[in-house]
Amino acid sequence: MNPLPALVLLPIMGGGVAWVAGHVRPRVTTTSRDASWWVVLVTLIVETFVLVMATFGHPVHTGPWPGHFSMPWIPAMGIAVRLDMDGLSLSLIWLSLIMCFLCVFLATRQVTVHAGAFRFLFLATLTGIIGTFLATDLFLFFFFWELMLVPMFGLIAAWGHEDRQRAAMKFFMFTQGSGLIMLLSILGLVITHYRQTGVLTFDYFTLAHTPLSPAVSMLLMLGFFIAFAVKLPVVPVHVWLPDAHTQAPTAASVLLAGILLKTGGYGMIRFNIMLFPDAASRFAPIAMGLGVAGIVYGAWLAYAQDDVKRLIAYSSISHMGFVLLGIFTGSRMGMQGAIIQMLAHGLSTAGLFVVAGAIQDRLHTRDMRCIGGLWAAMPRLSGAGLFFAMAALGMPGLGNFTGEFLVLLATWHVSPLPAILAAVGLVLAAIYALRMVNRIFLAAPRTGLQPVPDVASRQMAVFACVMVFLVLLGVYPQPFVTFSAPLPLPVAAMTGPEGATP
Template sequence: MSPLPALVLLPFLGGIAAWLADRPRAATVLRNREAPWRISLMVLVIETLLLLAATLRPSIHNGPWTDHFSVPWIPAMGIAFRLDMDGLSLSLIWLTLILSLPAVLLATRQVKTNAGAFHFLFLSTITGIIGTFLATDLFLFFFFWELMLVPMFVLISAWGHEDRQRAAIKFFLFTQGSGLLMLLSILGLVIAHYRATNVLTFDYFILAATPLSPSLSLLLMSGFFIAFAVKLPVVPVHVWLPDAHTQAPTACSVLLAGVLLKTGGYGMIRFNVMLFPEAASRFAPVAMALGVAGILYGAWLSCAQNDIKRLIAYSSISHLGFVLLGIFTGSQTGMQGAIIQMLAHGLSTGALFLIAGSIQDRLHTRDMRQIGGLWAAMPRLSGAGLFFAVASLGMPGLGNFAGEFLVLFATWHVSPPMAVLAATGLVLAAIYSLRMVNGIFLAAPLASPKPVTDFPAGQMAVLGCVMAFLLVLGLYPQPFVTFSAPSPPAVTAATGEGVSPP
């Protein structure tokens, strides 16, 4: 029995349990106001164990696709509930869990209003994300893609900060609107396949072999690209990101920056590059230029921010520009760099949002000018902040450096000017990261500091784990590079052998 459907559904079912536990009657029986929080934590731990089992489970299939699950769903339209796992999806699911555990541990306990609903929505988002990483039926993929937006929208608009509702609607409109373009592309691909073979199917592996004319393939690819570009985000369509990240409650910022954005990168690898390899290579110059633009633009704006969360949000745009650049270099190295960068960015930025959230909880402001030096008052928090800020500026020895280095290396082979421009982004990264470190941690303390409590040891231990992951990723990335390589669709898990040459 494959653990994949359980992996997808468990957080959702656990979320329902958490919600029910928060009902007034249940709360008196349990005599525990924190029941939803405990249940969510438990669900995530079980999910992690399940994932561990799935990772260690000996692959029954030959080839890169390690696991497979499929039941028919809407047979009349050739839609199946089909999940497949390869190294790329597995490592991204690991990232999801590694980030959501600290997010729940550190940031959702203080949610007091409607805690049950909060945890239900949080866990539903995780279900949507994991489903997106596993689905290999295009309809199912789109279903999960849309499904993760709804709970995130409610989370931002109900539990976010001061300007939350505008940010939530902006987030939803951008992602959903671009999602409709992807739906058009999916249907275009399916119908093209139907015209060619008279078989109506949404199966990723079968559709990968569809014969397409160059212009049609470019058109279909651009539909997918726009949807993923909004999510990643790529520069002209990034407008939703700074608002959504800034206004979201802490745990959701972590999930947004750490994992939700990665679904965009994942989609580009899995669908743009793998389904339409030729169109992707023709489109590459445009995509790479957009990537460089994102790196520079995000970094430049980041230097001008005073709101900590906004600063981190803009820095995300810059870092994810590297991902876009790496994916479209067309080389193995670039792809590996992009994946490492996705993992490392998820860890470092997720942790930075956690720290920013903790500062906001303690000082009730996100404005760097009003925070002043925290090092004396909160040495542990400040130390962790320094570590992740340095990681995000690309310090050698940490994960981000490995990713960015591989991407720049691959870009140099394709276009040296682009590599030079992209490397300039690293300089800007140093400026904004150090400006943040200076402003928050190292500056002179304010005249009238508020009494604050530092991170307790337990929370430091959690952050310590994240630091350890980043260090390993930076010092010895080779196992991750081989492990997380995406598998080509020409080899399916169902049979372990090639379906047909693409």
């Protein structure tokens, strides 16, 4: 049995069962809510077993990368259901599952209104994300790229906070609009290949060997870049992110920060760098400038926030600037740093959003001016918040430091000035992170605050698992660097009318 189709289909199938389980009893009761929750948990456990098979199994190498699946879909148009997996996609899928377990144990059990529908959309988003990481047919890739937007829109619009409708619409318009620009680039590449060879195909490996003029290559590359820049996000197309994070329910915030932003970095590596290497090299100075601007701008605005979720959202813009910077350094070290930064940022920022969500659930506020002195009342949650804040500011020994250090070192070899400016962002990160810790956890308790319960020990065990991964990324990153490296394109193009391997 090929595990790749199962990886894609299991979440949405489990989501359908969870939706039905949520409707077993018309009235919301603890039993019906727990039924859909247990379905989600079982689905993720089965998905993990399948991913273990894909990771440690030894499939027959019928494609250019170790994991491969292909079957015709629309042969007349050269479209196939083609899935391929290398270390980059595999590591990001593992990150996705870790984030989903974090959500299930800490951020979704309290959902009581239409819990089955919530969990269906949650798992449907996971299907779109995993499909995006595996699809190597460009039409299929676009299909999954758009698929993950619709359930996320529903999660924000239906279960978000006070201004959720506007935030959800802004998120959808930005990501959908940029996705249509990417579709134009996909069609342009396919048509160019068809005119040169007479073969109509959407196969990634075949299209990678299409001869392109410098102007056409740059134009097509920019179409992909815009879509990925919006999702990463890159300044100035970042404006949807703070509102989406602030208004989204905790689980959706974790998915956004922990996984969806990484699809932008993944796309830049897989498509901008690997499909259009010459155009990407010419565009690199602009991309690196945008990365530095995002690092400094995001950190500065994070410092200015009083809403804790907006602070974390702007810090994500800053940290993902390191990903953009590392990808376009044109060096192996920069690429490694960008990938480690994606993994570490997913873990640390997801942890911060869960902590922020727990505070909001207990105190009914996100305003740091109305919080304070939580260390005495909630030492466990405060300890977790302190750890993830230290990871976000780039403390040595934690994963964020490893990624940022590799990116800065690679950038210094290319041009010292961007590296110096990016280092300023690290100084600002330390300032806003420590300021957040002091205002929420260490300051004097606010008068009038009611006693609040701390997180349970079993929930701290979930936090501890995420902390262990961050420590491993910081102390011993080499296995992750080797494991997550993207495989190069094959020298010879794949053949076949549907882009499938013969």
